[in-house]
Amino acid sequence: MKPSGEQLKIITELIESEKINPVIDREYLFEEAQKAMEYSKSGRAKGKIILRIK
Numbered sequence: 001m002k003p004s005g006e007q008l009k010i011i012t013e014l015i016e017s018e019k020i021n022p023v024i025d026r027e028y029l030f031e032e033a034q035k036a037m038e039y040s041k042s043g044r045a046k047g048k049i050i051l052r053i054k
Contacts, residue, residue, distance in 0.1 A: 023048065026045070026049055027049075029051075
């Protein structure tokens, strides 16, 4: 995969028009990044893992 601004624009439009919905498994605060990494490595995630930065 290569970075593509055009692809990101298309994906953004699809999300904003609700034609696709990203699956979010869990959200962690940035301070909990280690826990997020452990969860990611566990193989149990069923979607994206989000790190929140205040």
